[in-house]
Amino acid sequence: MxxxxxxxxxxxxxxxxxxxxxxxxxxxxxxxxxxxxxxxxxxxxxxxxxxxxxxxxxxxxxxxxxxxxxxxxxxxxxxxxxxxxxxxxxxxxxxxxxxxxxxxxxxxxxxxxxxxxxxxMPGLEASPKAKTGLKIVSVEDLRWGRRDIKTVQLLYPSLGKMAAKKAGCDDAWMVEDGVVTEGTSNNAYIVTKAGTIVTRQLSNDILHGITRAAVLRFAREAQMKVEERPFTIAEAQDAAEAFVTSASAFVMPVVEIDGAPVGGGMVGPIATRLREIYLEEMHKAAI
CATH class of the missing domain: 3.30.470.10 (Aminotransferase class 4, branched-chain amino acid transferase, N-terminal domain)
Known part of the structure; x- marks a missing residue:
């Protein structure tokens, strides 16, 4: 059609x-x-x-x-x-x-x-990746400095996606000055072994994700601990869980970063629960 x-x-x-x-x-x-x-x-x-x-x-x-x-x-x-x-x-x-x-x-x-x-996109909500998780590679972040503006300057994120594809992975996380900024088309998170959700704080360095804002609000309402700060790839590899958020992926777990399994390579309970909460609340508020 x-x-x-x-x-x-x-x-x-x-x-x-x-x-x-x-x-x-x-x-x-x-x-x-x-x-x-x-x-x-x-x-x-x-x-x-x-x-x-x-x-x-x-x-x-x-x-x-x-x-x-x-x-x-x-x-x-x-x-x-x-x-x-x-x-x-x-x-x-x-x-x-x-x-x-x-x-x-x-x-x-x-x-x-x-x-x-x-x-x-039939199956958008029921994506099988929500059950199996994403594999991530890291790339140097070479974008311009105003990533908080959602411009159509997407060549470098596209190159990041292709780097991930060539490596047999699903996506890339961009790294600047030794710490993760964000994914090519999503915000990046880890969950520490103590259960704290960690994601980079808002600034000109990252997109102010609409899904990010909602997910962090729901996490705090569910009495989950949230810490907004940078983290390294090594810290992410050693985390209990990792995940990304975006308008099209909602909450999507990450199970591997640069070849190292995260959380034993299994989808974790916090990412799973946040996805459930997000979709439940968004269905209620949809217009």
């Missing part, structure tokens, strides 16, 4: 959707994005994604081309038109297409480009 997508105010068949070759997202990666999960035809944590979108636009001095209310309506319309029950909605906003290439920002009257499309 041909998908219906959204481009600059129009719903179009994906085969008819077009963006200018002068679009700054294409030429300069001058754009931001969000990915919202859909379960049972409903949006997961839409408000959190909309709030982070506002922050990204503000940090890049990019004007907001569509209100949160209208954006919600577009998301719901795409779910309806594409019959999406389980999957993702991708949203991208760029600084627009001024009609030529110039490093300087375009004139104020240049309208941003707004694109949304769906990705059907």
């Amino acid at each position: 041909t998908r219906t997508v959204y481009v600059n105010g129009e719903y179009l068949p994906e085969t008819e959707a077009k963006v200018s070759i002068f679009d700054r997202g294409f030429l300069f990666a001058d754009g931001v994005y969000e990915v919202t999960s859909v379960l049972n035809g409903k949006l997961i944590d839409f408000a959190g994604h909309a709030k982070r979108l506002d922050r990204s636009l503000t940090e890049l001095e990019m004007k907001r081309p569509i209100s949160t209310e209208d954006l919600l309506e577009v998301h719901r319309e795409l779910v309806s038109r594409n019959g999406l029950t389980e999957g993702l909605i991708y949203l991208q906003i760029t600084r627009g297409a001024p009609g030529d290439r110039d490093f300087a920002f375009p004139p104020e009257e240049t309208e941003p480009t707004v694109v949304l499309f769906t990705q059907a």
Whole structure:
């Protein structure tokens, strides 16, 4: 079935959707994005994604081309038109297409480009990896310094994914100054042998994950101890558990890092319980 997508105010068949070759997202990666999960035809944590979108636009001095209310309506319309029950909605906003290439920002009257499309992912919630866990490799973090802005500058994370694939693993954790920043498309965590959940504190060094915020809130409500600080690969390998969080993976356990098993190579109880809590709460709050 041909998908219906959204481009600059129009719903179009994906085969008819077009963006200018002068679009700054294409030429300069001058754009931001969000990915919202859909379960049972409903949006997961839409408000959190909309709030982070506002922050990204503000940090890049990019004007907001569509209100949160209208954006919600577009998301719901795409779910309806594409019959999406389980999957993702991708949203991208760029600084627009001024009609030529110039490093300087375009004139104020240049309208941003707004694109949304769906990705059907049957089995998203029941991913078998939640039972078997992920295998991780570490790579040097060579990204730019403003990782807190969710930009479309994703070449290096893509290279990290490919490094993991070549090593026969599922994903990569990026390391800077001897400590883990985050995964290529997720936030990274360990669970110490004393049962403390450890994840890097918020800063410009990592993405302020929407799923991260929810999971840490649920962990604290469940009386789990949380510590926000950096950790090393060696500490992660020696931990009782490890896991990642993201909008599309929810809470996903990690059972191996750079060839060393974590927690005996078995999925641990804390990651398992956090995934259960997260999905239970998100189903309740889905819109």
